[in-house]
Amino acid sequence: MVTHLLNNVEEKIVSIPIGSFNLQAELVIPLDARGIILFAHGNGVGRYSTRNRYLAHVLRQTAGVGTVLIDLLTPQEEAIDLRSKHCSSNVQFLAKRLIGVTNWLMNNPLTSNLKIGYFGDRTGGGAALLAAAEHPMAVGAIVSRSGETCLTSDVLSYIQAPTLLIVGENDLPLIAMNQDAFNHIKASKKQIEMIPGASQQFNEPGALDEVARLASCWFNYYLTSSQQRELSVHAIPWHHIDFGF
Numbered sequence: 001m002v003t004h005l006l007n008n009v010e011e012k013i014v015s016i017p018i019g020s021f022n023l024q025a026e027l028v029i030p031l032d033a034r035g036i037i038l039f040a041h042g043n044g045v046g047r048y049s050t051r052n053r054y055l056a057h058v059l060r061q062t063a064g065v066g067t068v069l070i071d072l073l074t075p076q077e078e079a080i081d082l083r084s085k086h087c088s089s090n091v092q093f094l095a096k097r098l099i100g101v102t103n104w105l106m107n108n109p110l111t112s113n114l115k116i117g118y119f120g121d122r123t124g125g126g127a128a129l130l131a132a133a134e135h136p137m138a139v140g141a142i143v144s145r146s147g148e149t150c151l152t153s154d155v156l157s158y159i160q161a162p163t164l165l166i167v168g169e170n171d172l173p174l175i176a177m178n179q180d181a182f183n184h185i186k187a188s189k190k191q192i193e194m195i196p197g198a199s200q201q202f203n204e205p206g207a208l209d210e211v212a213r214l215a216s217c218w219f220n221y222y223l224t225s226s227q228q229r230e231l232s233v234h235a236i237p238w239h240h241i242d243f244g245f
């Protein structure tokens with residue numbers, strides 16, 4: 001474990017036991033953090049992804065949360081996955097790993113007092129929804145970006161956490177998939193947002209910034225207490241987002 005404490009932020013490289021093996025993760029916790037976001041990567045994207053590091057940085061700066069960037073596959077699984085994509089494309093497999101990491105966060109003294117949120121992309125988005133459905137009391141909020149959310153309606157009906165689905169305007173297959181998932185999610189607070197002009201990768205100018213803004217607002221609101229919400233409401237551009245109240 002490597003620990004750094006700089007500018008009121010604690011950074012650790014941790015080894016998380018999952019069954020008979022360990023997963024490596026980068027844990028960054030501002031000292032005043034009110035929650036922690038677990039990033040669920042899909043389709044072979046690891047914790048060193050530039051865009052995920054950017055999103056994690058924005059969330060720490062604007063939503064008052066810590067972040068966990070983790071490799072959900074072991075090095076051996078990653079080597080196999082380079083050829084077959086068997087693990088990174090398996091939503092059920094990734095969801096089991098997420099549940100294991102969630103249990104570790106709930107029992108670790110550094111994070112046990114923090115509300116947990118999921119940020120998932122691609123198959124990681126589907127895995128985040130599945131893990132939240134199977135572990136409903138552990139997850140405080142979910143954001144899915146370009147999520148491959150082809151889950152059964154029975155599974156989606158178990159999701160209780162406030163859920164935000166983000167898709168690109170030009171990503172027609174995933175728009176339909178996410179709209180179908182949205183219709184079956186029974187959480188009382190849910191929303192689907194379409195980023196104008198964006199494709200599945202969100203490479204267009206400003207597209208990833210908009211993802212970061214939407215996610216930050218969602219987590220800021222749903223991972224804070226009622227009192228903290230009242231204190232922070234004037235600092236967030238709520239007029240850009242209709243949370244359905």
